[in-house]
Amino acid sequence: MIRPLEWQGSASDGELRMIDQRLLPAQVSWVSCRRSTQVAARIADMTIRGAPAIGLAAAYGMVLASQEADDAALKGDLRRKFLVVAQAELAATRPTAVNLFWALERCGAALEAGANTGALLEVARQLHEEDVAGNRRIGEDGAKLITAGMGVLTHCNAGALATGGWGTGLSPLFVAHERGVPFHVFVDETRPRLQGARLTAWELDQAGIPHTLICDNMAASLMRAGKIQLCLTGADRIAANGDVANKIGTYGVAVAAKHHGITLAVAAPRSTFDLKIASGAQIPIEERSQDEVTQWGDERICPKGTKAFNPGFDVTPAELVTTLLTDRGVISPVNAAGIALVLKG
Numbered sequence: 001m002i003r004p005l006e007w008q009g010s011a012s013d014g015e016l017r018m019i020d021q022r023l024l025p026a027q028v029s030w031v032s033c034r035r036s037t038q039v040a041a042r043i044a045d046m047t048i049r050g051a052p053a054i055g056l057a058a059a060y061g062m063v064l065a066s067q068e069a070d071d072a073a074l075k076g077d078l079r080r081k082f083l084v085v086a087q088a089e090l091a092a093t094r095p096t097a098v099n100l101f102w103a104l105e106r107c108g109a110a111l112e113a114g115a116n117t118g119a120l121l122e123v124a125r126q127l128h129e130e131d132v133a134g135n136r137r138i139g140e141d142g143a144k145l146i147t148a149g150m151g152v153l154t155h156c157n158a159g160a161l162a163t164g165g166w167g168t169g170l171s172p173l174f175v176a177h178e179r180g181v182p183f184h185v186f187v188d189e190t191r192p193r194l195q196g197a198r199l200t201a202w203e204l205d206q207a208g209i210p211h212t213l214i215c216d217n218m219a220a221s222l223m224r225a226g227k228i229q230l231c232l233t234g235a236d237r238i239a240a241n242g243d244v245a246n247k248i249g250t251y252g253v254a255v256a257a258k259h260h261g262i263t264l265a266v267a268a269p270r271s272t273f274d275l276k277i278a279s280g281a282q283i284p285i286e287e288r289s290q291d292e293v294t295q296w297g298d299e300r301i302c303p304k305g306t307k308a309f310n311p312g313f314d315v316t317p318a319e320l321v322t323t324l325l326t327d328r329g330v331i332s333p334v335n336a337a338g339i340a341l342v343l344k345g
Helices: 036-044 051-071 076-091 098-112 117-145 171-178 195-207 216-224 250-259 336-343
Strands: 005-008 015-019 030-033 150-154 183-188 211-214 230-233 237-239 244-247 263-267 313-316 323-326 329-331
Touching: 005 051, 005 117, 015 051, 030 036, 030 051, 036 051, 036 076, 051 076, 051 098, 051 117, 076 098, 098 117, 117 171, 117 263, 117 323, 150 216, 171 183, 171 195, 171 263, 183 195, 183 216, 195 211, 211 216, 216 250, 230 244, 230 250, 244 250, 250 263, 250 313, 323 336, 329 336
Parallel strands: 150 183, 150 230, 183 211, 230 263, 263 323
Antiparallel strands: 005 015, 015 030, 237 244, 244 313, 323 329
16 A cells, blocks of 8 residues: 655654655655645645645644744744744645645644644644545445446546545545456546546556556547446545535536436545535635646647636536545435535534
């Protein structure tokens, strides 16, 4: 099992290490962070990405901030103000994935209760282990949807790289493969950052799962041809009514799946649900740099005067989602009542 981030050392002098996902699949390189500002920078530049993973990175970032406060011998209000600033810097990195704010709230509550650096590290480690265990439970439930000979479509990357381990949307594939179920995965490349081509295909290759990379605009035609029987995605935020914010292009997959009568299963832990908002209309959508669309590396692929629109996510209405796979259980049909029932407590 891939773990994209890990804490090394003690609470007093340890560091956070993470795989630089910008370099995959060509190179597996680890980046070390010794300060919370470094963690914030790595989240912002997508060295680490995926809703659960950036939440965990932020929790470890708060441990580093507490470590810095200890090293500077900050006490009382000075320490509190330093940590509040660190928390705000981490929260400002990516607006859509609610796991980030959920993890920071857990850390903030621990600090308010008087947690020292060691206790805060235990909170981060607990969050990490809860995520891994919850993702395995998602995989156990989701694997029941996968039958012999099935074609499965993925969009973006919801594997171990996007989480603490195992993954959300890919976890059912790993569990089904572990059990010997034969199936084939069609991997949307996921423009413009190619998380499907670079990351999902790499994870499936590492696991030995048969897969085929496709351009994003091929998915509907493959559904029509009978090649796909299940769509599996992760999520970055899910509203109380079941509307799902996920990587841009998910809505198109959902519309095509609905038209062809194909199951769309969205996998996400409890930390991805934002029950404070009624619908997806209230989910903030991150707009990323135009360069991701207008350039291919250092090469511009359109006229200099051409502008690009580059939202990182879109919102899929609950009525297009067949099933929500969560670490608390399966939600189907997808509606506010079902979500409240499964996630209560």
